Amino acid sequence: MIKAVSLALIGAGNRGAGIFGQYALEMPHRTKFITVVEPDAAKRKAFAARHNIPESKCFDSISAFFAAPPKGIEGVIIATLEDQRIEPIMKSMEQGWDILVEKPLCTNKEELIKLYDATKNYGKILIVCHQMRLSPIYRTIKSLIDSGDYGDIVCVQHSENLSWHHMAHSFVRGFFNNDSLTPMLLAKSCHDMDMLTYLLGKAVKVASFGSLKYFRKENCPKGAPKFCLDGCPHYQSCPYHVMKIYFDHDTDPAYIRQMGVVEDKEHLLELMKKNRFGKCVFQTDNNVVDNQTVQIEFEGDVHASFTMCGHNGIGRRMTKISMTNGEIDYDGISGDIKTYRFEPRLDSAIKVVAKGTHGGGDRAIMDNFIDAIVTRDKSILLTPIQNSLEGHLLVFAAEESRKNGKVVGIREFEKQTRASLFGKNKR
Ligand SMILES: NC(=O)c1ccc[n+]([C@@H]2O[C@H](COP(=O)([O-])OP(=O)(O)OC[C@H]3O[C@@H](n4cnc5c(N)ncnc54)[C@H](O)[C@@H]3O)[C@@H](O)[C@H]2O)c1
Structure with missing residues (x-):
């Protein structure tokens, strides 16, 4: 019989307990949590009780955990908030564990570059929870693009339409309501910037506009x-x-x-x-935008426009890809992907069966992580940390554009960030 992979959880909140913890409860033959780090005593105890973790393997701080981590940990899941990521990633790498870390990776461009450099030669598994890449919907869209049937991509129109209540809960009242922790584009749409770079490659320049129009x-x-x-x-x-x-x-x-x-x-x-x-939605300490657009030029004369808005009846993404020999159109309400091929002429509709949270992406990324740990085959991973630099950089560059009203060149932006960190001549 195959042994279940032994994991540590850092951060037993909504994602940690509700998504990753739940996966282990539903798939005990694949994985189990043998230790937990969580400062909130009630959450820690609740998680320990559900996963049969003895008190001796429960920790209330990252420092206490890394001072004496329990034996037998094969992998770690880091599901703290984004300002509590760098330390557990670095320390987990010192331990040589396989790592799955929540997105976004960090809260500013300097941390991102440092993290990118520090993880470059890490030999173990280190993936980011950009589960959209693994969702059946976007896997299907990617395979349609890669099929060559529709020619080359010319333009992409992509949008993230938050429902009005999701906007109010997470980005007006909730933890992600103030850019002193994280701007909206990083908190919510770093998935979208990641997806665009996954589909289109390297961005060249970006311009963005956005404001907090209503929740004031x-x-x-x-x-x-x-x-x-x-x-x-x-x-x-x-x-x-x-x-x-x-x-x-x-x-x-x-x-x-x-x-x-x-x-x-x-x-x-x-x-x-x-x-x-x-709290009343008009009387909190929120300052993140409730609407934002991002215009991006990619290498090879490919252009994309992205819209995030928090005023919608139903939360869904929409993606329309115009190509030299066809069009791929995904609508998050119907869940259908429609394709139109110009020559030989063919229109079709694909119904993707996407069950579970984040269109099946949450389950898929845990499957991917556990599969890679068991097989030691890193080639199956769709979200290695080194592939996250472009999407995160795009977020920080877009924010620079939105705040300063200018078009930002991505490579120049990266170069300047590196220069500010390491001096002019270093890359
Ligand atoms: N991948 C996705 O689609 C997705 C969806 C939602 C949220 N997220 C991200 O997941 C992260 C967690 O979000 P959440 O909704 O679970 O928040 P949450 O507040 O419910 O969970 C975070 C947990 O981390 C704990 N924590 C804080 N400091 C800690 C520390 N030093 N050591 C250990 N634990 C600590 C908190 O007590 C809390 O229980 C956020 O960064 C968020 O942006 C990702």
């Missing part, structure tokens, strides 16, 4: 208290009232997981009176 204090309805549950008079008219977002029959469980260990609805109600998710 001046749009707050008169008399709204700071917390919805303090008797907000606008319950009927406001879609963002907490009773509508967090107490609905189809509330996304990920929203609740981010609040810690929530016992029941009464407990949730208590939390909503004082936690960040209970």
Whole structure:
């Protein structure tokens, strides 16, 4: 019988416990968590109980864990927030473990370059959770492009349409609402920048525009208290009232997981009176954009435009690829990929069966990680860290453009970042 791969989890939050932990519970023959690092005591205990981890193998800090890591760890999953990534990555590399790290990799361009250089010669597995690359939808789109049937790519129109409640939860009330941690393009759309570079190669230059148009204090309805549950008079008219977002029959469980260990609805109600998710959406400390466009030129005269907007009925991505002998069109609502080949003439519709979170990508990336650990075949990996530089660089360059109103050359941007870090003559 094949032995399950022994993993460590750093960060037992929404993603750590809810996605990676859940995978282990559903696939015990493939993997198991033998140790956990999580500063929140309730989350740590809950995770340990579900995964039968003894207290001696539970840690409340990264330093305590790396001072005496339990024996037998084969791989580690790093699912902390993005400002807590570099240290666990570096220390895990010192241990020689296989690593899966959540995206985004870091919060600024300097950290990115340092990380990229430090991981260049790492011999073990080190992948980034850009699970979109592995989702059945984008794997199908990639294979259609690679088939050669449709010729060469000329233009791409891609968009990330967040639902209004996802925008409010994560990017107005939630942890990713302020660019002192992470700008919107990094937090949400680094998947999209990664996908564009995956499909199109190296970007040459970028221009971006964006703003926080709606979730601002001046749009707050008169008399709204700071917390919805303090008797907000606008319950009927406001879609963002907490009773509508967090107490609905189809509330996304990920929203609740981010609040810690929530016992029941009464407990949730208590939390909503004082936690960040209970606040009026017009009265938080948010500053990240709710709409942004990015125009990119890629090598080989290929152009792409990307739109992120947080004001949509249904969250979905849309991708339209115009090619010299055809068009590939994906619509996230129907889930269909439509193809139009010019010669020989053929139109078709493909229904991709994509089950599970992130269009099946979460399950697929864990499968990919475990498969690679078991087989030691790194060629099967679709998201090695070295392939993440371009997408992340594009994010930071686009932000530079948006803030300073100029077109940014990607290679010049990389060169300047390296020069600021290491001096003028180093690459
Ligand atoms: N790949 C994706 O599609 C995707 C989707 C959502 C979120 N994310 C990313 O995943 C990361 C985690 O997001 P989340 O929603 O799970 O957030 P979360 O807050 O629910 O989880 C983060 C956990 O890390 C813990 N933590 C904080 N400091 C720590 C430390 N020093 N050592 C160990 N644990 C520590 C926190 O207590 C928390 O439990 C974020 O960077 C986010 O951008 C990725």
